[in-house]
Amino acid sequence: MVSQKKPSGAARSARGGIAKRKTRTDRDGDLVMDPTARTRGGGVAKGGKSGAPAGRDKTRGAKVNPRGAGFEKKLANHIGGSAVRTRNQPSRGLEELRVTGYKNSKAASNSDGGLNSLIVWLEKRASLKSKRAIKIKKSRAEGDDVLVSVPAEDAVYVLRVDGFVFAGTNIKIERASAQDLDTGVSKESTIAMLKGVLARRYNVETKLLDLSALGVDPDLKAAQIFDSTSTTGKFFPALMKVLDQQFKTAAEKHEAITSVSLANNQLTSVAPVTTLAQTLPQLINLDLSNNAFKDLTGIEAWRRKFPKLDHLIVSGNPLEQAEPDYAAKLMAWYPKLRLLNTLQVRSDQEAEKGRRVTDMPFPIKGPNFQDEGQIAENFLRTFFAGYDTDRAALAQHYYDEQSDFSFSVNTAAPRDPTKSHDTVPQEWDFYIKRSRNLKKITQLPARQSRLCRGAQAIHESWSALPATRHPDLATQPQKWLIECQSQPGVPDPTGASPVGVDGFLITIHGEFDELDVSTGQVKKTRSFDRTFILGPGGPAGVRVVNDMLTIRAYGGFAAFEPEQTEPQVQAEAGVPVLPPGLTPEIAEQMIIELQKQTSMTVQYAKDCLEQVQWDFDRALQAFAAVRANLPADAFVQAA
Structure with a gap:
């Protein structure tokens, strides 16, 4: 074996796998694969559930698992021909996405067919999701669709x-x-090559799809897939597209593949492989070991x-040193996670009880919390910390x-009955002069004068109020009750949607607590x-459209605590019998989440x-099995 020099800055390249090319720097965080690298592999270690990945050959690179007979039989008639070659293309670092449906929008009557408005809208929406500016670098119309590059x-x-x-x-x-993956040969040959990769890397016995060390795969090396960031960015979505097409139903796919290994791919982010979550959402075991994740x-x-x-493996990544509490965070992300890096972090019983729909942003919340992309959660964490300090x-x-x-x-709100309260004269002096209590302030001029509009006026109003300290959301969640839901018709700051946007x-x-500024003591x-009503806009991608605050005497937080009630033996008219331990609030959340994922x-x-x-996972499987036979009125109809 010819010895190879390690690429600078890639400490784990010595262990093999996908390493950065010595002559090219990855500017975009894509997979950067060295066709000459060798690997020792990795995998989901023993001790996980059935379907955990097997070991690796330490001398001959990534282990090629035995061909799965059932899977290979499906592909055998499609695989063949000579090695696939690809044209060399300049490195662009862009990924192309297809946008469909904008021709049916109200903006289609614009002189450009609504394209410019669509691009602005996409950038605003995406920026709101990422909390930083997202720009579309290129766009081109293709029939009734538009292809955008980001x-x-x-x-x-x-x-x-x-x-x-978008615009209605x-x-x-x-x-x-997969048909868009430009390898310089026919579409059929490209798809056959991808099927060959899948067939060689699938183990029917362990139900493992081994996608580790892709840089040393012979077919991918021959096709020079990773010699260009253009083909690199399109490769994994194309591979998942081909995989999805091999199964008649989603249930068959989830039964066939329970484990995936992405070890030794020098990944700094899951962005290049994010389509795995859409293609195989029911994974049981996932191996991300020996990559380059700096943090979570x-x-x-x-x-x-x-x-x-x-079972999740993230060992061999820099995040282990960068985030000492990464294990607790991953457990919060995955309520059913039982094994982390081969160590048991939850009992079997605790893992069995885990439900995705109960993994909400705050431990104490109302029955209706419909966040998206953690927009509301991040806003609230930032807002109250900022209100108390700056x-x-x-x-x-x-x-x-x-x-x-x-x-x-x-002033008439009930006080906490469990505590004595010292009421003193003028205890509302800081507030009463500017209070906009519409039950007491009936004159229009007085009402208008008490409404603050604009950042400067709002800051001046806040400055006249006492200094405060709110309970920490993380350590004192029992002192909060928070609800969130979608709000249509919020004014669009871009003007692209005359009927408003969702907020x-x-x-x-x-x-x-009100604080004494000089001493810091609680008064x-x-x-x-x-x-709050939130909408898109502002430097953070989120703007407050309306903010209404009501201040009252201390009433405690006992009312926030959920009642512990035994399940009914017999159902009342129209009320379902719930399993033991499942409260009506959680049941309502499950219905909302199932609606969101199925549109029923x-x-x-x-x-x-x-x-x-009331098994949420089985409900998703049942829906997938009967979806084609459901009537139209089973789904929420678009307005």
């Missing part, structure tokens, strides 16, 4: 806009298909994905000249209610869950 690491955020409403119509966004942000795109994940910066960050703020005092309506109930504890109506979602005894 940096590979940003593609995942644009894809999250799939299904959103739903937009579909998907990655380039590289894996965050898969947060709350893989609801059945039982109100001027907070106002500039989230408020603009069209934002409204008002507060009111409710969020957030309602918070909690408490805060008074009060309760509050706050309602409330009644059909409830019926589906009842038929499988």
Whole structure:
């Protein structure tokens, strides 16, 4: 074997696998694969569930698993011919996405067919998802579709806009298909090559798809797939497309493949391979070992994905040293995770009870919390920390000249009956002069004068209020009650949608301490209610459209605690019998989540869950099995 010099800065390249080319720097975070590298592999270690990946040949590179007879039989008639070659193309680092449906929008009547408005809308929406500016580098019309090119690491955020409403119509966004992978030969030869890769790397006995060390795969080396970032960015979506086409149903696919290894691929982010979560969402074992994840942000795109994940391996990545608490975070992301890096982190019973729908942003929340991309969660964590420490910066960050703020005092609110309260004269002096209690302020001029519009006016109003300290959301969640739901018709700052865009309506109930600025001591504890309407815009991609604060006497938080009730033996009229341990609040969340994932109506979602005894995973499987036979009225009809 010819010895090879390690590429600079790639400490793990010595272990083999996919390493950066010595003559090229990856600017976009894509897979950068060295066709000359060798690997010792890795894999899901023994001790996991059936279907864990096997070991590797330490002397001959990545182990090629025995061909799965059933899988190979499906592919045998399609594989053959000489090695596939590809044209050399300049490195672009862009990924192409197909956008469908915009021709049916109201913007299609524009002089350019609505293309410019679509691009602006996509950039705004994607930026809101990523919390940083996303730019579309290229676009071109292709029939009634448009193909847009974005940096590979940003593609995942644009894809999250799939299904959103643009100018009155739903937009579909998907990655380039296998037919779009330009290898310089016929489409049939390219697909046959990809089928050959899948056949050699699938083990029917262990149900493992071994995608480790792809840089040394003979077919991919021959095709020079990883010699160009253009083909690199399209390779994995194309591979997943071909994989998906080999199965008649999703249930058959999930039964055939329970484990995937992506070890030794020098991945810095899951962005290049993110389509795995869409193609194989029911994975049980996942191996991400010996890659280059610096911290958990590289894996965050898969947060709350893989609801059945039982065993995850991330050993051999820099994140182990960068984030000492990574294990706790991964356990929060994956409620059913039992094994992490071959170590048991949950008991079998705890893992069995884990439900994806209960993994909500806050431990204490109302029955209705419909967040998307953690937009509401991140806003709330940032907002209350900023309100307590730097109100001027907070106002500039989230408020603009069209934002409204008002507060009111409710002096008649009930107080906490478990504690004695010292009431003193003038205890509301800080608030009462500017209070906009519409039950008491009936004159229009007085009402208008108490409504603050614009970031500067809002900051001035905040400055007149006492300094505060709110309970920490992470360590004192029992002191909060938070609800969030989608809010249509929020004004569009770009003007592209005359009927408005979707935002969020957030309602918070909690408490805060009033502080003495000179001493930092607590002067008074009060309760509050706050309602936000959020929309797109601003430097953070999120702007506060309306902010209403109600301040009241301290009422405690006992009302936030869920009641512990025994399940009914017999159902009342129209009320389902719930399994032991399942509260009506959780059942409602399950219905909402099933609706979100299937687009079924409330009644059909409830019926589906009842038929499988409220097992959420079985409900998804049942839906997939009967979807083709459901009537049209089983689904929510677009307006």
